[in-house]
Structure formats: structure tokens, C-alpha cells
Amino acid sequence: MAAAPESHTGWTFLTNHARVLAAIADKPNIRIRDIAAHCRLTERAVQRIISDLELDGYLSHTRDGRTNTYRIQADKVLRHPAEAGLTVAELLYLLVQDETDRGRSGGRPSRLTGTSGTP
Template structure:
């Protein structure tokens, strides 16, 4: 098993759930281990978050051999009342745009949801 990621103190703007969802949007066939490394979380934490997202209707998976392929339910509305009417697809579009603008999203944007790719091609 890999080393525990470096801890972070203080608050952040994005939740770990948003980070995991963005990692899955970038690569729907990604492994829990890779999500954990990218998001600087433990594999156990990522497994719990994926379970939360599936229970909440934001994510589903298909088992292929020993791997999972994830599917994001893009029309699902964000949970907090302050974001009423905002779909998960809109959040992922913003995150994909940020990655693309900062040069670390070339691979991520190619495998991003179609709405994220069309946003980049429209700009």
C-alpha cells in the first residue's frame, strides 16, 4: 500500500467530494489509487467518497474485470440550498476549464464530459 498523502491544515474552497468527482470526470476509468494520489487523500477516504457520491445519485459504476468505469450523472443538482438549480455538470465544466487554462488539463479535457469539451472549443 502507498504512503499516506501529506496532510493539509486549514480550510479549502472545494470539498474532497468535488475533487474526487473532478478526478473521475477527467478519467472515468481511473483507479481509486490514482484518485487518492491526485486528490492527496487516502484510498479509504476515496472509497467512502465514491460510495457517498453513488448513494447521492451523482455517480454510478460498471465493473469490467477487476476495474471500474464510472459514469457521472451530470444533471444531478448540487445538494446545498445555496446552489439550488446548479447541476454537477456546471461545476465540472468550471473545473475542467481551470485545468485547461493552466496547462495541466490537456489529458483531462480530452476525457472530460462532452459539455466541458464543447466549452473549451467555444472559447
């Protein structure tokens, strides 16, 4: 049995649900074990998050042998009132980048030019 990932202290910008969803968006047939390692969560925590996402209709899966292939409901609207009208697709657009884009922009979206927050 694999050891639990090292915990993180302090706050972060993203929830674990968003991290798991982004990992699935990046690779729809990713294993729970790999999601857990990528997101630094336990496999059980990832299973609970996937269950939450499926229960609320944000995610579904099909089983092919021992492999799950996940399908994200991209047009589903986010739950919090502060993000009213924002879809899962719009969130994932910000979170999931091709590795070449990540390297080219130095990890920053190109539309952000300074620290003032104005493009």
C-alpha cells in the same frame, strides 16, 4: 501498502467530494489509488466518497474485469440550498479543464480580469 498522503492544514475552496468527482470527470476509468494520489487523500477516504456519491445518485460505475468505469449524472442538482438549481455539469465545467487551457490561462479563467471580481 502506500503511505497516507501528507495532510493539508487550513481551509480550501473545494470539498474532497468535489475533488474526487472532478478527478473522475477527467478520467472515468481512473483507479482509486490514482484518485487518492491526485486529491491527496487515503484510498479508504476515496472509497467512502465514491460510496457517498453513488448512494445519492451522483455517480454509478460498471465493472470490466478489474477496472471500474464511472458515470457521472451530470444533470443532477447540487445538494446545498445555496447552490439551488446548479447542476453537477455546471460545477465540473468550472473544475475540469484540458491541460492546454490550464496552461494558456495561467490557471485563471479568462473571464476574470482583475482583483475586484468584476469581469
